[in-house]
Amino acid sequence: MNIPKNLKYTKSHEWVRVEGNTAVVGITDHAQNELTDVVYVEVPTVGARIEAGKECAVVESVKAASDIYAPVSGDVAAVNEELSNTPELLNQDPYGKGWMFTITMSDPGELGELLSPDDYAHHIGA
Amino acid sequence: MESTELLRRTPLYAAHLECGAKMVPFGGWEMPVQYSGILEEHAAVRERVGLFDISHMGELLVAGPNAERALNELFTNDVSKLAVGQAQYTLMCNQQGGIVDDLIFYRLEPSVYLVIVNAANIETDFVWMNTNATVSAVIENLSDRYAGLALQGPAASQLFEFSASLPHFHIQRQDVFGTECWVARTGYTGEDGFELFCEAVDSPRLWKMLLDRGRRLGIKPCGLGARDTLRLEMCYPLHGNDITDETTPLEAGLGRFVSFEKKLFVGQDVLVNQKEHGVDRKLVAFRMTKKSPPPRPHYPILADGRKIGEITSGTQSPTLGVGIGMGYIESAEVAVGKAIEIEVRQRRYPAVLEKKPILKRGQ
Numbered sequence: 001m002n003i004p005k006n007l008k009y010t011k012s013h014e015w016v017r018v019e020g021n022t023a024v025v026g027i028t029d030h031a032q033n034e035l036t037d038v039v040y041v042e043v044p045t046v047g048a049r050i051e052a053g054k055e056c057a058v059v060e061s062v063k064a065a066s067d068i069y070a071p072v073s074g075d076v077a078a079v080n081e082e083l084s085n086t087p088e089l090l091n092q093d094p095y096g097k098g099w100m101f102t103i104t105m106s107d108p109g110e111l112g113e114l115l116s117p118d119d120y121a122h123h124i125g126a
Numbered sequence: 127m128e129s130t131e132l133l134r135r136t137p138l139y140a141a142h143l144e145c146g147a148k149m150v151p152f153g154g155w156e157m158p159v160q161y162s163g164i165l166e167e168h169a170a171v172r173e174r175v176g177l178f179d180i181s182h183m184g185e186l187l188v189a190g191p192n193a194e195r196a197l198n199e200l201f202t203n204d205v206s207k208l209a210v211g212q213a214q215y216t217l218m219c220n221q222q223g224g225i226v227d228d229l230i231f232y233r234l235e236p237s238v239y240l241v242i243v244n245a246a247n248i249e250t251d252f253v254w255m256n257t258n259a260t261v262s263a264v265i266e267n268l269s270d271r272y273a274g275l276a277l278q279g280p281a282a283s284q285l286f287e288f289s290a291s292l293p294h295f296h297i298q299r300q301d302v303f304g305t306e307c308w309v310a311r312t313g314y315t316g317e318d319g320f321e322l323f324c325e326a327v328d329s330p331r332l333w334k335m336l337l338d339r340g341r342r343l344g345i346k347p348c349g350l351g352a353r354d355t356l357r358l359e360m361c362y363p364l365h366g367n368d369i370t371d372e373t374t375p376l377e378a379g380l381g382r383f384v385s386f387e388k389k390l391f392v393g394q395d396v397l398v399n400q401k402e403h404g405v406d407r408k409l410v411a412f413r414m415t416k417k418s419p420p421p422r423p424h425y426p427i428l429a430d431g432r433k434i435g436e437i438t439s440g441t442q443s444p445t446l447g448v449g450i451g452m453g454y455i456e457s458a459e460v461a462v463g464k465a466i467e468i469e470v471r472q473r474r475y476p477a478v479l480e481k482k483p484i485l486k487r488g489q
């Protein structure tokens with residue numbers, strides 16, 4: 001299972017890449033593998049205020065709909081429009097072209113609550 | 127959530143793990159939901175050939191001089207129309223006309239029938255049949271002794287020399303690459319194909335053999351995920367979702383599998399009454415007309431802003447690339463081509479009522 005060293009993780013299988021005051025968010029390789037073929041992605045609205053730990057997006061496979069939780073609090077700065085027509089990017093490139101949205105963080109201190117790559121690997125039993 | 131400790135495994139469990147299956151609980155069994163992926167497996171069956179484990183399904187043998195009469199009392203379709211070697215789709219109803227199970231059965235010999243029932247209903251059906259037939263017949267539950275494999279897809283017939291002599295909806299005893307099987311030309315995908323029933327102990331070898339011989343045709347092992355999307359495109363009902371012991375064959379649009387001419391059968395009064403006076407709700411098929419989240423069971427169906435029913439099965443159609451589904455709506459609202467809406471997470475998405483099956487062949 002691919003768990004890049006430069007990212008932070010949640011127990012609910014989101015990843016975060018920190019770029020200054022912005023958090024880029026997606027789902028992990030493990031998550032996309034468990035979800036299987038993604039056929040629909042619902043991202044939050046740009047400008048929406050989201051709260052750490054609360055559901056803010058939905059990823060749907062043929063079999064099931066899964067909630068995505070905000071890793072940190074803040075305002076949604078950008079969303080990946082590509083996912084509307086090519087939701088399979090979440091399967092093909094979960095850490096790259098399959099990014100979901102970015103958050104302008106209101107409390108970067110929340111990053112300290114996230115899992116390190118090693119902790120996440122332990123969490124999924126990898 | 128079903129506890130994994132209580133789940134039963136088919137004789138092909140090890141073969142599934144070897145093929146890289148993702149296992150899930152289904153109807154009390156631990157079954158493969160997918161191997162390479164639902165979309166890929168679905169395409170294999172529509173375009174080439176796929177292999178399914180259907181050993182979770184039940185095999186009941188009904189035999190004896192009164193077998194035909196007993197089954198005619200239990201089933202809605204006319205058993206006497208079935209010649210030796212033929213298959214029939216039928217329903218088993220309760221006194222209220224509700225569907226206890228839907229099933230395919232085969233007349234193996236003049237007074238011997240093989241009845242294939244849904245995995246979750248094996249014990250219910252066995253008890254139901256024993257208690258509700260007024261004449262005695264031998265009803266034997268062979269479910270543990272037999273395994274079932276389904277080979278489905280346009281290329282399936284290329285695997286067997288006997289294909290030409292086994293017509294659609296017929297069954298024969300055949301040696302299949304060294305394994306003695308009952309081979310039926312039936313399935314649950316809308317494609318040509320076969321269902322093979324053999325001794326459980328022989329099934330891992332047959333599974334490997336079929337995958338091996340099918341390799342040149344691009345065969346793929348297929349899980350319950352693809353089985354569900356394939357059957358839903360064809361609008362084949364799933365017992366427990368689209369039909370239950372609280373819905374009747376006429377509500378489900380399955381009236382053609384009810385014989386109103388034959389003698390008494392369980393549920394007949396209610397069904398005759400429904401045929402004469404109509405039903406309040408009907409099972410319809412629909413297709414989303416714009417990009418939308420996949421429709422799922424229990425999502426509301428609306429017309430003119432008012433809830434008219436609820437989804438019983440829904441998915442993203444791998445063949446059509448849009449959401450499709452079935453559900454019960456008020457009979458007065460039923461009209462092919464009617465614009466409806468599906469509510470997903472408090473948002474409404476446009477859809478249209480479709481003639482069944484949703485996947486039109488020869489297009």
